[in-house]
Amino acid sequence: MRKIKFTGNKHFPDYRLKDEITIESSTWFKEKIFGKEPVYYNEELYSEDLQRIRIFYQKQGYLNVTFGHPKVVMNKRNKVKLTVPVVEGEPVLISDISYIVDSTYTIEQVLTDQERKKLEFKTEATATKIFRDQAITNDKITIAEAFYDEGYPYTLVKHKLEVDTTLHSTQLNWYVNRGPKSYFGPTNVVGNSRIKTKSILRQLDYNEGDVWSKKAIDQTQKQIFNQGNYRVASVKTQIGTELVDTLPMQIIINEAPRWSIRFGAGYGREDKIRAFTDVQYLSFLTNTGRLNFYAKHSGLEPYNLYLKFSQPSFLFPINTLTLYPFMQRQNEPGYKIDRIGYSITFLQNFSKELNTSIAFIYEDVDVDTTGYMEGSSAKDTETFYQKTGIALGGIYNNTDPILDPVQGFVVSFNTKTNDILFSGDMPFFRVLTEFKTYVGLQKGVVLALKAKMGGIKRTDGEVFIPVEERFFAGGSHSVRGWSRSDLGPQDEDGTPIGGNSLLESSAELRFDLGRELKLTVFADAGNVWKDSFMYKLNDLHYSAGFGLKYKTVIGPAGIDFARPVFDNTNKWQIHFNIGHSF
Incomplete structure (x- = not known):
């Protein structure tokens, strides 16, 4: 052939x-x-x-x-x-849809208007749409789950078609047999030894005697997993052969080992040889507390050490409080810096897709390159200073799959204040937001798009911004075609000094070449400007290139080749990556 x-x-x-x-x-x-x-x-x-x-x-x-x-x-x-x-001929269209519940009732008699609208929104087979087998299969599950959440775990759903071959249409009839309405019985926990049963039972999203609900069971399992102490946590309804209205529950626990260690090593063009280790100890101080000791070395971070104590379910079931003392040295192209400090962070998970955080941060900073900015005063040339601030962040991510998405989008927003709520010498606020989306154009072809914008400004009329807080562009996760931090303001020696405004965008086509190999073709644009919240679209720099990725269990790993376009320089850059650039 x-x-x-x-x-x-x-x-x-x-x-x-x-x-x-x-x-x-x-x-x-x-x-x-x-x-x-x-x-x-x-x-x-x-x-x-x-x-x-x-x-x-x-x-x-x-x-x-x-x-x-x-x-x-x-x-x-x-x-x-x-x-x-x-x-192909004419397709068969769905002319009408009807529901018969328990051989007697209509859908309007058993579900509220809100529940019916939710069901209509979720079902795929709707009137005037083309009939598809897969849509019917999916809808059978969707309809059953709608009644599961109303307290009917024995629900059975069937369908019947009345096809008109002359008009190329079909009537879709759904028949629902709900069975008896059921309630939560007692909950039994098995398999736990280190974690107390009462600590697990506090995560229940239901009470004994409540109407049985699959939604409550799923939420309970999520809240138990948030404790972070288990390999397996399964919440099951003990349904027997007889139809009964009170159902006992069982939570099956397989605890994670108290001590665990992760470590790894690698090489990259930007961070050179890198290695890390992460030691975790469970049930520290509290029944479900976690303590992590992390150490990392690379060319960009000669050392990065921290202890992190995490307390899940601090105030609500799906949240975590962390205490985080740290020591870090950074060797960036534009500066070298030592940081020591701590943070107290409250993480709140609202859903599988939406996560937020609020943190108090204190750090002592020792810099040997001040990154002098025009207009700075003499006091701003100090190489040692303290910072105290509040950081807020949120991210919504519904991409699928997570490591190599073919659909969905990500929106993130982060803002930070320094010395504003707490009196200090260097008050500023910083904002960074990013949007990424992924569109499957056809099988094996994905269009990925990214837009990123940031700004930072002093609130006391001064100019100087700490160099480690400024924005830098260029590199494997930024505008490819430039080396790390090489795009934007520079001093008279050509050293990057960063800026107060950032704008970046990228477009990338990803093609599957067989089962394991992927080809990417991309274009990037962006720049950094000295002034705060000042973006000059006619001053953007552009690059284009291609890459090859190999699919691994931790995401794609590969290499990108990029060069500037519409620019005086045209030198090719090579970027090695674990994961996609965005």
Whole structure:
């Protein structure tokens, strides 16, 4: 086989139909690079593949799909080009949807207006839409879960179709048998030895005697996991063969070991040789407290040491209080700095997607490069100063999958004040926000977009901003085509000094090359400016390039090649990454 194509397929592209068949075109790249054996054409294989495509179309609502006579062209090298004519026909549309509950009631009689609207929003098969098998399968689960949350764990859902072949439409009838309404019985905890049972039971999102609810069970499991002391925490309803209205609950616990250690090492162009170790001790000070000791070394961080005590469920079930003393040395291209201090952080998880934080931060800073800025006063050239501030942050992330997303978006917002609420010599506020989105254009092709904006300003009329708080651009996770921190304001020696305003954007196309390899093509833009909250779109710098990624269990690892465009410099930069650039 040299090439396979389809004609007449208006609703499904060639690549989607090729996913359903076993016949596959052979190329030099597939044979020599990936070692794939060539596929040979024969009539029997073609007939089997035609049946697979027919079933695919019928599942998508095209019941009358037919196929014309295939066109087979063979070249002098005995390579076959196959063209398959497709006549899709009219799709079957859903004309109406009805619900019958317990053979007697309508949906309006058993669910409130709000619950019905929620169900309508979640279901995929709706009136005027094309009938699809997968939508019906998904909706069967969605409808059952709507009644699970109303206290009916025995709910059974079936459907029946009334097809009108003349009008190419179907009536969709749902039949729901709820069974008896049930309530939570007593909850039994098994498997725990170090964590007290009462500590686990405090995480329940229900009380004995409440109406049974799958939503409450899922929330309970989430709140137990937030304690961070378990390998497994499973909340189960003990349903027997008889239909009963009071259901006992069981929580199965498999505790994590009290001591654990993680460590790793690697190499990157920016941070050179790097290594870290993270030692964790569970049930420290309190029943569910966690203590971590972390140590890291790299070219950018000769040392980074911290202790972190975490207390989950501090005020509410899904939150954590952390105490975090630290010591750090940073060797950035524009400055070298020693920091010692501590933070007290309150983390609140509102949902699987939304997380927020508020922190009090104190640190002593010793800098051997002040990053002098025009307009700074003499007192701003001090190399030692203290900072006291409040930081607020939030992130919403619904991407899927997390490590290599093909859909969804991320919005993050962080702001920090220094010496404003607490009297000090260096009052300023800093804001940084970022938006990332991922769109699957077709199978194996993803468009990724990023926009990032930041600003920082003194509130006392002075100019100087601590160099470690300023913005820098350029590098593997910024504007590729420039080395780390090399884009933006520089002193007379060419050393980056950072700025008070940041603007960045990126667009990247990601192509799957087989199962493990990925090709990326990207363009980046951005710059840093000295003035606070001052963005000059006609002063942006641009770069473009390509990369290769290899899929691993911890995300894609690979290399990017980039160079500036529309710029006086055109030197190529090489960036090594674990994970995507964004």
